[in-house]
Amino acid sequence: MxxxxxxxxxxxxxxxxxxxxxxxxxxxxxxxxxxxxxxxxxxxxxxxxxxxxxxxxxxxxxxxxxxxxxxxxxxxxxxxxxxxxxxxxxxxxxxxxxxxxxxxxxxxxxxxxxxxxxxxxxxxxxxxxxxxxxxxxxxxxxxxxxxxxxxxxxxxxxxxxxxxxxxxxxVVADDDDWSDDRRPATPWPDSVIYELHVRGFTMRHPGVPAPLRGTYAGLGHPAAVEHLVRLGVSAVELLPVHQFAHEDHLLRRGLRNYWGYNSIGYFAPHATYASGGTRGEQVGEFKRMVRALHAAGIEVILDVVYNHTAESGELGPTLSLRGIDNRRYYRLQADPRRYADYTGCGNTLHVVQPNVLRLITDSLRYWVTEMGVDGFRFDLAAALARSMHDVDMLSPFLAVIAQDPVLRQVKLIAEPWDVGSGGYQVGAFPPLWTEWNDRYRDAVRDFWRGALPDVRDLGYRLSGSSDLYAWGGRRPYASVNFVTAHDGFTLRDLVSYERKHNEANGEGNRDGTGDNRSWNCGVEGETPDPRVTALRRRQIRNLLTTLLLSTGVPMLVAGDEMGRTQGGNNNAYCQDNETGWVDWSLLEDPGWRALADLCARLLALRRAHPVLRSRSFFSGRPRGADGLRDLAWFTPGGTEMTEADWYAPTTALGMYLSGRDIPQRGPQGAPVTDDSFLAVLHAGPRPLRFTLPGPPWARSYDLLVNTALEEQHVAPRLRREAGSRISVRARSVLLWRVVRYDEEPGPV
Structure with missing residues (x-):
């Protein structure tokens, strides 16, 4: 031609x-x-x-x-x-x-x-x-x-x-039947997700041999796995590992795409993450990494980008799909020279087309059956659910997933929005799916920075977001709760910066969101002021504790448990350097080490107590012989909150979780008796007097966690009688174990 x-x-x-x-x-x-x-x-x-x-x-x-x-x-x-x-x-x-x-x-x-x-x-x-x-x-x-x-x-x-x-x-050989692998198969309610970058997680890890750092082999190394086990997470969610390309505008500035949301090969593990070669060796290395994580009881979830490819819009390169059949791989506008862009990346895959739907589902099945992964988080999932133009929860993509005998058995997480009209779909995805719950993120951030006008929204978020997910047989674990994600501030930066500082990205600080809902505790950026740094660490403990005590599936971001910072960069997608990598030397600081210990301790509490990871929504009605509600809310005065209290400005509330007759998973759904807990959250700037709920809610209370303290292992344990007035430090969380009337108090 x-x-x-x-x-x-x-x-x-x-x-x-x-x-x-x-x-x-x-x-x-x-x-x-x-x-x-x-x-x-x-x-x-x-x-x-x-x-x-x-x-x-x-x-x-x-x-x-x-x-x-x-x-x-x-x-x-x-x-x-x-x-x-x-x-x-x-x-x-x-x-x-x-x-x-x-x-x-x-x-x-x-x-x-x-x-x-x-x-x-x-x-x-x-x-x-x-x-x-x-x-x-x-x-x-x-x-x-x-x-x-x-x-x-x-x-x-x-x-x-x-x-x-x-x-x-x-060309790759097919010689693996996975007969020696044992998938953890952690039920959704018991899941704790840890979002990490394969390269960034181990690039600075002192226990991983230098040749393996930044690779699949490095993530599967015992030193890396040990940290995950010590924390107590059940799954790693890997930022994209499909083969991806670097955008021209980044290469011109001497940068590279670090996060990987620019896929070009949906079956190939990204080659530069392999330590042993790129002529097929990356496939075996990825499988060995999965086996090592599985052996430690950790599932592997992939963040997948099927909504667009690295070929961008009509001015982009011709790398694969565009040159095979542009009109049947991509959504085009009424002027077919132009691309429909629901992703903000120049193009959108035309998932309604049978060949595109087959490409995606063949890829998903391949990663499950031949690469051993346990689930997927779908980037901009609303773009995949569009039929002609509108988001359609009966779309071919969602219908195929629902009936596929392989895919309906794995973990499916939606990022429930895209950038197109009508693309925000939080709470709308059908059963089988869980969702990133950004309304949880926003409410918790706003509460701890003192920006919530009342606590109505917070109450829903702490208890599983029933207003979003209590339909169609969905459960609280439909909500993936998070305060931070790869996209945005780290937890430490969330309490250290009020403005983004993305100058290193070379885009004039125009990239990244300006809606951070952050509070710098009085000083922008790092400071030697010990009062500010102490407050920031307390705020981190507050946010982390709130997340891990909330009903739903918590998601942590790698390094947040040890105070990782990106220097205020809230869009580090092109920072393949110390900005984007986990700094393991932070664990040498006693304060950050104590934060990691608190995280592990809270996750251990969560594992030990079903009431902290409820499989069903709380009803607010009496449960059990004592007639106490399964969920109750209290004012600082120790009285149950009324409707007027939910609408009133306040900085504090108590959340009582009854461990009586918790429904359990199993053929009969037999209830079990667990401990009950009272969480007191106070976001105000001054100390507060709080009355612990009296009879019949408790005989007494044992203090388990006090975020006002940097070091949590305090002996002897503090016990207070029901009805006591206690002092709550400014901006802190107290977690109490309830000693019931029918329980022998035992020693403190």
Missing amino acids: TSGVNGTSRTTGPPGPVAGVWPGSPDPLGARFRPRGPEGVEGTNFALWAGGAEAVELCLFDEHGGESRHLLTELTHETWHGFVPGVLPGRRYGYRVHGRWDPWTGARWNPAKLLLDPYARAVDGDFTGPGGGGALPAPVYGHVRDWPQQHVADTVRDERDSAPHVPKGV
């Missing part, structure tokens, strides 16, 4: 067939090595869905970068396929897809561009310019970027070969 100056094209015919390609099979898609292929010959079957293509070339690369092209002549149900004898694991490959070049109708085929197989299970190499330049090389773009008429630049086809500048897929 040759392109005309007006952006149209004419067909000169595809290249002729090359000997050595057998018909092969259209299923499964991707490159599958067969040790005993047709007629007992070893080789690899290649299959690529390319519905609108006129021809497809398979391109194989030798060790020196030499390319051989093989025309795939078999076409079955829009899948081009062929079996190539003698192609063994480790061989690199790509595709060139022929078709019309007519961007005005959405057609952007360009055989000069080597395309990454969407089903490649390993990727070798990166995008490189001359001398490894600081930007994406021009040949990786399907259009001529320097066309003098900029308004039509994307309509003029670039004929330069991109193969020397782009990564290649790698």
